[in-house]
Amino acid sequence: MTDSDDLRDWLILLRTPGLGARRIREGLVARGDAASLLRWLTRHAEALDGEGRAWIEQPDEAVLAHDLAWLAGDDQRLLRCTEEDFPPQLEAIPDPPAALFVKGDASLLLRPQVAIVGARRAQAPGLANARRFAAELSAGGLLVTSGMADGVDGAAHEAALDAGQPTVAVIGTGPDRVYPRKHHALARRIAAHGAIVSEYPPGTAALVHHFPQRNRIIAGLSLGVVVIEAGRRSGSLITARQAGEQGRDVFALPGSIHNPLAEGCHALIGEGARLVQKPDEVLATLAPAALELGAELRARLERGEGPTGVGRRKTGPFDWRQDEEYRRLLDVMGYDPASLDALVDATGIAPGALSSMLLILELEGEIAALSGNRYQRMV
Incomplete structure (x- = not known):
């Protein structure tokens, strides 16, 4: 089977009404690959509702x-999710996506x-504050991720880029x-x-219920x-509480008691989020986890693990x-600055593992x- 055939099978599955990421993942574990799952669904159309059956039987070729x-x-x-460079961080969350459309550096x-x-x-x-935290956290080695929304999200993305660092935007529309x-x-x-990421196929419009979904x-x-200014609603x-449920650290910046956009941050702090005032506080908390993730990702890539359901050992x-x-x-x-591409060529190490x-x-x-995805030895 060519990659084009596999992509087509995946696209049919992802666009099947009523199927969803969870059932696709379960089907992949049970059937082995997208083609086998698609053949099974074609033979067992009763597993889908009317709209889903109609799509499986006659997908829109256009x-x-x-x-x-x-x-x-x-x-x-x-x-x-069957590829070895699918982010393993997502395997541990409730309802992980089955696939991601990525524009940029996957x-x-x-990282x-x-x-x-x-x-x-x-x-x-x-x-x-969004610009300051984004610039300093980027310089400290953490990649800034947000939702490309107006306000804080956009300011954080721009500050990371202005600092010469990449950034990732997870969006609620098609890519x-x-x-x-x-x-x-x-x-x-x-x-x-950087990279723009979406679990929604091309052409998907901005629908209200997509945005809470992308927050996970x-x-x-x-x-x-890190939550910077948030009202009660x-x-x-949602992102912060989902992070807490997923075992991630949640940080909130305090503000004036008279500012309605500080009420959400104060509520999070009251629920146990870490009160932070400086980016260094975030870096100090997350550095051990970043080291562990870096080592784990490298080991995972070296082992060639990929399919959903394959356990990752510590x-x-x-x-x-x-x-x-x-x-x-x-x-x-x-001791001279070197680009990531040059280091990949010189070492033969895969880009993900090398990063x-x-x-x-x-x-x-x-x-x-350094800026421009370059690195320089200091010691």
């Missing part, structure tokens, strides 16, 4: 052709991330749509220097969520100084991350 044309574009991909999803979220109508101090429309320029920057992915990709509180304490590949990487780097190694070395103070 829609599938449009999807495949989008996937044929530069740096545009369907990242399936390997960034393997330790921090979510920055907050009010769409944030005030000037909130926007300033070819931009919402809000004012963020077309920002979306282009993110796609060029923002939380799931991240080691922790803010969607950011790597235990990890000492990079005892690892021959880390020593070779430092030797290859020398994890570089993050560990950065957190250990051995190297510094």
Whole structure:
């Protein structure tokens, strides 16, 4: 079977009304691959409702052709849960997506991330805090992830990019749509220097119920969520509470008791979120988890694990100084700035694994991350 055939099978499954990510994942475990699951569903159409049966029996070829044309574009991909570089962070969340449409650098999803979220109508101090936290957390080695919404989300993405660092936007529309429309320029920057991620197929409009759904992915990709200005009914509180349910750290910035956009943050602090005032406090809390994730991702990629349902063993304490590949990487780097692509070519290590190694070395103070996805040895 060609990859084009497999993609087509996946697209049919993802677009089947009433099927959903959970049933697709269960079906993959039971049937082995997308083609086998699709054949089984074709023979057992009673497992679907009327709309789902009609689609399986006669998919809209024009829609599938449009999807495949989008996937044929530069740096545009369907990242399936059966692939080894599907982010393992998402396997542990309730109702994980079966696949993600990605525009940009999909390997960034393997990096330790921090979510920055907050009010769409944030005030000037909130926007300033979003920019400061995003810039400093990016410089500290954490990739900033948010939802590309107006307000805090947009400010966080822009600050990370302005600092010369990539950023990830998880959106509630198809990957070819931009919402809000004012963020077309920002979306282009993110796609060029980061990644735009959606579980919804191309052409999907901005529907209200999609945004709470995408919030679980923002939380799931991240080691922790920083909430900057949020009202009592803010969607950011959904992200924060989902993060807490997923075992992630939740941080909230306090504000004036007279500011209604501080009420959500104060409520989170009252529920046990960490009160933070400086980015360093977030970095200090998340650094151990980032080190563990980097080592675990590297080991996972080396083992070639991929399909959903394959267990990931703990790597235990990890000492990079005892690892021959880390020593070779430092030797290859020398002391001049080197790009990620150059290091991939020089070492032969896969980009996802190499990114994890570089993050560990950065957190250990051995190297510094520079603008333009470059790295320089410091010791």
